[in-house]
Amino acid sequence: MLRLKNRSKLHMLIMSFVPISRFILISKSFREKYWISTNNVVNLDTPFLLLNFDLPINSKILDFGCGGSPVSAGLTMFGYKITGIDFQETSFHHKNFTFIKNDFLKADFKKNSFDCVLAISVFEHVGMGHYGDQPIENADLESIRTIKEILKPGGFIYISVPGGRKKIYQKDGISYIRIYDPTTIENLLDGFKIEKEIFFEKQNQQWIETNREKIESLEYDGEDIGAILIKAKKDI
8 A cells, every 4th residue: 555654745646647637527616717728719620620621532731830730630530641830849640641840931832732721720820929930020921922822723721810809919018919800811811712701709708600890899818709710712
């Protein structure tokens, strides 16, 4: 039988074997705080993509800013071959997944080489500098230009961004994240035809579908309260 004279060590030992998921179930206050901190736009990404995804298995797909995205993980397991690019390492590995560690704007992709680009929760962060990347003004505009070049005519792009009144949110005096209103993200997609656009507002920690007028009135203050999700097709 294990005996520890120091009870604090026993407590630490017990906690080391308790997964966070179980701790969430045990502690109501922790569970509520955890849900608030994780209930962001990312919760909408995968359902939106899968509900609106109809590309054939042999499509060439690029996951821009893949990170630890579950989207690529899910698609590769169903046979899709995906190239993921991020300047930070990813922990995901699969025979159908090719990872490129690089800044997207510095990568050398051939023109008209992809059938689809996934830009899931990435435009708001690209070029902001707080993830260790090089700060670049209007990096979202530069990124969409690159995407237009590497995407085949008639190819698709899937996008999700935090929605609200247009702004660059400052955190600790540093430009932290871009917030998009519908007009701004639609202008970003010049040269694309928007096939699907959905707006969401978070009410009492519940994501509810809403309209563009409501999104335009939302004021981001450090927590996702609005979302814009788009499927668009590059003009032929």
